[in-house]
Amino acid sequence: MKSIGIRIAKILAGIAGAVIGIALLVFAGFYAASLWRESLPPGRNGEPGQYLQADGLDLHYKQWGPQSGPAILLIPGAMAWSETWAPIAERLGNDGFRVIAPDLPPFGYSERPSSGDYSRQAQARRILAFADAAGLKQFVLLGHSFGGGATVEAALTQPDRISGLVLLDVALGLGRPPAEPPLALLFSAPGLREAIIAATFTNPLMIGKGLRDFVADDDAVATPERIAVYSRPLDVKGTSHAIADWFVTGLFGNEENSRAFKAENYRGFEKPALLIWGKEDSVTPLAQGEEIASLLPKAQLSVLDGVNHIPQIEAPEKTASLIAAFMTSLPVTDTNGAASNP
Numbered sequence: 001m002k003s004i005g006i007r008i009a010k011i012l013a014g015i016a017g018a019v020i021g022i023a024l025l026v027f028a029g030f031y032a033a034s035l036w037r038e039s040l041p042p043g044r045n046g047e048p049g050q051y052l053q054a055d056g057l058d059l060h061y062k063q064w065g066p067q068s069g070p071a072i073l074l075i076p077g078a079m080a081w082s083e084t085w086a087p088i089a090e091r092l093g094n095d096g097f098r099v100i101a102p103d104l105p106p107f108g109y110s111e112r113p114s115s116g117d118y119s120r121q122a123q124a125r126r127i128l129a130f131a132d133a134a135g136l137k138q139f140v141l142l143g144h145s146f147g148g149g150a151t152v153e154a155a156l157t158q159p160d161r162i163s164g165l166v167l168l169d170v171a172l173g174l175g176r177p178p179a180e181p182p183l184a185l186l187f188s189a190p191g192l193r194e195a196i197i198a199a200t201f202t203n204p205l206m207i208g209k210g211l212r213d214f215v216a217d218d219d220a221v222a223t224p225e226r227i228a229v230y231s232r233p234l235d236v237k238g239t240s241h242a243i244a245d246w247f248v249t250g251l252f253g254n255e256e257n258s259r260a261f262k263a264e265n266y267r268g269f270e271k272p273a274l275l276i277w278g279k280e281d282s283v284t285p286l287a288q289g290e291e292i293a294s295l296l297p298k299a300q301l302s303v304l305d306g307v308n309h310i311p312q313i314e315a316p317e318k319t320a321s322l323i324a325a326f327m328t329s330l331p332v333t334d335t336n337g338a339a340s341n342p
Contacts, residue, residue, distance in 0.1 A: 030203055030276050031195035034240045037204075043111040048298030052102075060109035061102040061130070062086075064093030070163075070327055071136050074101040075127060077145025077171075078251070079201065079210065081233055088323065089315035095324050102130050104147060106242035108233050116242070118250030120258040123150030124157055131161070140327060142166035145283070145309065146251070149173075149260050156202035156259040156269060164330050165273040166323055167292065169309050171284045174263055174291065179252060193244045201247075202240045207231045216280045216308040226313065267293035272297040272327040276308030278318055300326075
């Protein structure tokens with residue numbers, strides 16, 4: 001009987017070993033593919049386009065609308081970059097607003113910091129440095145999803161510069177204790193963590209699935225053309241390494257010392273705020289938007305039916321209309337985004 005048990009244990013151990021071995025081979029394959037694919041230098045020596053030097057980094061950005069229009073700065077969520085704002089940015093630009101969308105590292109074509117620090121405080125510093133480089137004295141600041149943490153942090157850091165705050169389905173985790181990263185032990189091993197990221201976040205085959213998981217109408221929104229837009233910056237050198245850093249210091253970083261972590265800081269923010277939320281949001285449920293709106297003294301909450309987590313691509317016309325109306329309600333600004341009397 002004992003010998004049978006030992007034999008079964010050996011068989012199970014062999015099966016487990018084989019499964020682990022196959023998994024490691026799969027991860028190694030995706031990592032090798034990422035090293036081959038990620039060949040474009042980050043910054044202005046790589047993708048052609050517009051760049052500003054801010055916080056010691058070459059930050060890629062796109063701009064729509066007249067230079068003299070009231071300024072609105074768009075901060076994207078995870079795996080998004082400046083071009084993914086096009087569905088609402090083009091409309092807002094045509095409405096006469098100066099719309100500026102930087103690629104916030106580690107996403108898009110911008111340079112990545114050697115420190116690997118993607119905490120809210122570090123990202124907020126980059127946002128404000130970009131605004132300085134763009135010559136913005138006062139502006140509306142808009143953030144989406146995970147980018148909302150850095151957006152709110154920037155607004156709370158220099159509130160006098162912010163004429164209005166727009167939050168789209170933001171992920172703030174208000175007052176919630178930091179969570180241990182999944183597979184934390186594996187993410188402490190150089191090379192292995194990049195392999196895990198290459199098989200998931202930066203795997204071109206997973207971009208479509210990730211997009212479909214975040215929208216309500218898969219067929220209408222997660223089109224091959226849109227998936228291709230989200231996938232384009234995956235060719236930038238060091239992307240899997242940078243996103244592995246972000247996974248630890250950003251997505252699962254301890255933000256308890258950030259301004260955006262504490263509810264009482266929201267109550268002291270006296271600038272107008274617009275929250276736009278998908279009623280069907282499965283990532284940051286509507287209750288979270290209602291909580292944030294209740295904390296901000298001058299907030300209005302607009303809920304979009306039939307929308308999940310990305311209103312700017314699920315309902316671009318409605319989202320742009322809400323933002324345009326909000327912008328129009330604010331004091332007039334000069335060509336540098338500096339406030340003047342209406």
